[in-house]
Amino acid sequence: MRFSLVDQILALEKGKSITAVKNLSLAEEYLQDHFPGFAVMPGVLMVESIVQAGAWLMRYTNDFEYSTILLKQTKAIRFNSFVTPGKQLKVSLSIQKWDGNLCTLKATSEVEGETAVSGRIVLEQFNLRDKTPSMAENDADRVKDLQSQFNQLWNPNRQTAS
Numbered sequence: 001m002r003f004s005l006v007d008q009i010l011a012l013e014k015g016k017s018i019t020a021v022k023n024l025s026l027a028e029e030y031l032q033d034h035f036p037g038f039a040v041m042p043g044v045l046m047v048e049s050i051v052q053a054g055a056w057l058m059r060y061t062n063d064f065e066y067s068t069i070l071l072k073q074t075k076a077i078r079f080n081s082f083v084t085p086g087k088q089l090k091v092s093l094s095i096q097k098w099d100g101n102l103c104t105l106k107a108t109s110e111v112e113g114e115t116a117v118s119g120r121i122v123l124e125q126f127n128l129r130d131k132t133p134s135m136a137e138n139d140a141d142r143v144k145d146l147q148s149q150f151n152q153l154w155n156p157n158r159q160t161a162s
Contacts, residue, residue, distance in 0.1 A: 008020065016094060017093060020090075046083060050107040054107070068139075074120070074121050077119035088111065092108050092110075101125050101126055103123050103125070104120060106120050127139045
């Protein structure tokens with residue numbers, strides 16, 4: 001199963017920050033078991049929404065130069081409140097440090113103005129061809145798909161871009 005945990009990018013500043021949202025619906029399959037009678041977004045998926053938003057910021061900043069961005073490390077992650085169906089998780093990240101292929105981002109996610117989860121993450125970007133040259137075509141296909149997804153999430157005429 002694949003999770004898309006960013007529904008819309010609200011604000012994007014190249015090389016600096018991103019604000020995105022995830023609208024939690026009771027239709028999300030994972031809520032059927034988490035938890036019966038008290039559906040809440042799993043903490044790991046709250047962190048994944050942060051990772052996905054951070055990856056969009058990195059891709060936008062680097063003009064989609066890399067096909068793959070993965071979570072390398074989490075730091076000081078704090079969970080403060082639940083995200084329940086019908087609520088919107090607003091994710092904000094800012095770049096703290098960028099060292100080669102590693103990017104450290106500070107993140108805060110809120111529900112109705114209350115912090116739900118916060119912390120720092122380190123993301124690593126690379127192309128599959130870096131280790132396996134025969135994967136270059138896969139990189140190109142992946143980047144094309146990502147650009148298409150990005151164009152659905154981000155409309156600079158509707159949001160704030162820098």
